[in-house]
Amino acid sequence: MYLIIRHTKYNHSEDSYYIEGTSDYLEGAQELLDAHKIINKRDDVSFSIVNFDEPLILTDEIKDSKQLELPL
DSSP states (O other): OEEEEEEEOOSSSOOEEEEEEEESSHHHHHHHHHHHHHHOOOTTEEEEEEEOOOOOOOOHHHHTOGGGOOOO
């Protein structure tokens, strides 16, 4: 999954980041990014693409498996 992130830069406080959109494909994310860049009129706002890979969650069967142990 790809995230479109809006970054707003402030002079007197911390910058803010907001997820503007998502896409399952890089091509779709690039189209969204291009569209946001075209309509953006502010100098303090920028957009970028971030590849977001969901973390792998181990099941109980995998956690208990002896195959994961390495001999020392």
